[in-house]
Amino acid sequence: MITIQNLNKWFDDKHVLDNINAEFKPGVANLVIGASGGGKSVLIKCMVGLLTPESGKILYGNQDFIGLEYHRKQNLRSEIGMLFQNTALFDSLTVQENIEFPLRMFSKFTPEERLDRVNFCLEKVQLVNVNNKYPAEISGGMKKRVGIARAIALEINYLFCDEPNSGLDPLTSRIIDKLLLGITQEFNITTVINSHDMKTVIDIGEHIIFMFKGQKWWEGSNHELPNARRENPELDAFFKASF
Amino acid sequence: MNLLSEIGRFTLFMKFVLRKPEKSKVFWTTTFREMYLIGIDSLLIVILIAFFTGAVTTIQTASQLLSPSDLFPTQLMPKFVIGAVVGTSSLLELAPTVTCLVLAGKIGANIASEIGNMKVSEQIDAYEVMGINSANFVTLPKIIAGIIMIPCLIIVANFLLLFGGYLACKMTTTLTSSDLIQGARLVFKPLYLKVMLTKSVIFAFIITSLSAFQGYYTTGGALEVGEAGTKAVTKICIFILFFDLVIAQLFLKS
Ligand SMILES: Nc1ncnc2c1ncn2[C@@H]1O[C@H](COP(=O)(O)OP(=O)(O)O)[C@@H](O)[C@H]1O
Ligand SMILES: [Mg+2]
Numbered sequence: 001m002i003t004i005q006n007l008n009k010w011f012d013d014k015h016v017l018d019n020i021n022a023e024f025k026p027g028v029a030n031l032v033i034g035a036s037g038g039g040k041s042v043l044i045k046c047m048v049g050l051l052t053p054e055s056g057k058i059l060y061g062n063q064d065f066i067g068l069e070y071h072r073k074q075n076l077r078s079e080i081g082m083l084f085q086n087t088a089l090f091d092s093l094t095v096q097e098n099i100e101f102p103l104r105m106f107s108k109f110t111p112e113e114r115l116d117r118v119n120f121c122l123e124k125v126q127l128v129n130v131n132n133k134y135p136a137e138i139s140g141g142m143k144k145r146v147g148i149a150r151a152i153a154l155e156i157n158y159l160f161c162d163e164p165n166s167g168l169d170p171l172t173s174r175i176i177d178k179l180l181l182g183i184t185q186e187f188n189i190t191t192v193i194n195s196h197d198m199k200t201v202i203d204i205g206e207h208i209i210f211m212f213k214g215q216k217w218w219e220g221s222n223h224e225l226p227n228a229r230r231e232n233p234e235l236d237a238f239f240k241a242s243f
Numbered sequence: 244m245n246l247l248s249e250i251g252r253f254t255l256f257m258k259f260v261l262r263k264p265e266k267s268k269v270f271w272t273t274t275f276r277e278m279y280l281i282g283i284d285s286l287l288i289v290i291l292i293a294f295f296t297g298a299v300t301t302i303q304t305a306s307q308l309l310s311p312s313d314l315f316p317t318q319l320m321p322k323f324v325i326g327a328v329v330g331t332s333s334l335l336e337l338a339p340t341v342t343c344l345v346l347a348g349k350i351g352a353n354i355a356s357e358i359g360n361m362k363v364s365e366q367i368d369a370y371e372v373m374g375i376n377s378a379n380f381v382t383l384p385k386i387i388a389g390i391i392m393i394p395c396l397i398i399v400a401n402f403l404l405l406f407g408g409y410l411a412c413k414m415t416t417t418l419t420s421s422d423l424i425q426g427a428r429l430v431f432k433p434l435y436l437k438v439m440l441t442k443s444v445i446f447a448f449i450i451t452s453l454s455a456f457q458g459y460y461t462t463g464g465a466l467e468v469g470e471a472g473t474k475a476v477t478k479i480c481i482f483i484l485f486f487d488l489v490i491a492q493l494f495l496k497s
Contacts, residue, residue, distance in 0.1 A: 048372050050368050050372065074374040077372065077374030078374055082372045084365045084368065084369060088365035088368060088369040091364070091366070102373055104269060105266055105373065
């Protein structure tokens with residue numbers, strides 16, 4: 001479980017995260033939604049430590065990530081996986097080497113054990129016969145899958161996905177959604193997904209946070225959405241704009 | 244002011260770069276690959292440039308010193324002087340400085356755009372999220388590889404410079420190749436070798452670290468990645484020429 005308390009992030013005089021409080025539970029898809037520029041990526045980057053917020057707490061379990069001592073922070077990091085918006089696969093490495101990379105750096109696995117784990121992860125994302133291809137040689141949807149496989153290579157407890165459906169066709173988007181939800185439930189990990197894909201929100205959004213003007217504007221589940229849209233014009237406008 | 248803050252940022256960057264690598268096995272594998280890329284891929288251009296510069300320098304020096312003038316009768320000019328001039332300028336300037344200015348364009352631009360691309364495509368962020376010191380991971384192997392391979396390239400360049408000069412002598416009648424070799428050997432001092440090696444190591448560090456620095460702080464997209472390459476080359480050239488002067492002053496001031 002991840003708990004965010006009074007999180008504030010500024011860029012110069014722009015208040016990008018305005019006193020955010022939230023809780024992300026394991027085993028469900030936690031979605032952060034909102035218009036482009038609403039601060040979704042900044043929120044995730046603060047949570048994984050790529051950006052430092054001006055104030056607030058980010059609690060993994062009960063340890064505050066921000067104040068954590070270097071080695072404990074590094075330890076915690078090996079429990080975190082991230083799927084980047086443009087996948088951020090290492091383009092000089094093959095698919096297999098990409099997924100193997102975290103294992104090479106942080107596990108004591110033998111080469112055989114590493115290969116087993118790579119193939120296990122590839123199976124989880126339903127990819128075959130791509131081990132020796134380079135990222136430039138595979139499609140956008142396959143890259144996302146490899147990105148997911150790399151993120152789960154170590155036995156993680158936390159998974160962050162920044163716009164996992166960006167640049168994908170609707171059909172592939174649904175497959176990626178299902179994969180992410182499946183992995184989240186199977187391994188009972190805490191998953192946070194940034195999205196502005198309405199289908200995702202309606203399909204798998206068991207816990208949704210709607211960001212507007214840097215604030216947590218609305219929070220609820222996909223079942224509550226229809227009612228919430230009636231009462232919340234900003235949320236309604238966001239949905240209308242997306243279709 | 245701008246220069247000062249730039250130097251500050253560079254120092255901070257180097258503080259992250261010059262740390263013990265996380266996994267020494269991965270580090271050395273990467274370093275060997277970089278050594279191959281830096282060394283082997285640049286060998287041909289270094290050889291070509293050194294060979295032709297050597298030939299041209301020999302012909303031009305001979306022509307300057309042996310052309311009739313009122314100041315000094317040419318028949319009194321000993322021919323080995325040409326060899327002495329060519330030999331020392333190869334060792335002190337042509338091999339290290341000219342080679343490194345060329346390598347700035349080849350290796351420097353390459354490193355800056357490679358790391359710049361990793362930055363804008365979030366590969367650097369991916370390392371950081373995994374808990375890897377990205378500045379160290381992507382930069383240190385390149386710096387170490389450069390400091391090992393660039394001096395080797397410069398030593399090769401030295402031989403090719405003299406070989407170019409040697410062949411140039413064979414093609415003309417004004418100068419024999421033994422004049423050249425004799426002259427070069429006559430004025431050789433171990434100090435010159437020291438200067439050459441000092442320059443090579445410092446220039447190698449400038450080329451690899453400045454280009455990595457430029458790439459690492461790229462923001463934006465493909466356009467900025469390209470710009471990072473050209474900006475890196477300009478900065479490297481300026482710093483090489485500046486330190487060229489500093490080293491010459493330090494070692495050779497009479
Ligand atoms: N590194 C940065 N420097 C300055 N401003 C930034 C930076 N990153 C994001 N921003 C600003 O913060 C706001 C939120 O951005 P972001 O989180 O990327 O939005 P999105 O919800 O589309 O992911 C935007 O207005 C953006 O311009
Ligand atoms: Mg975003």
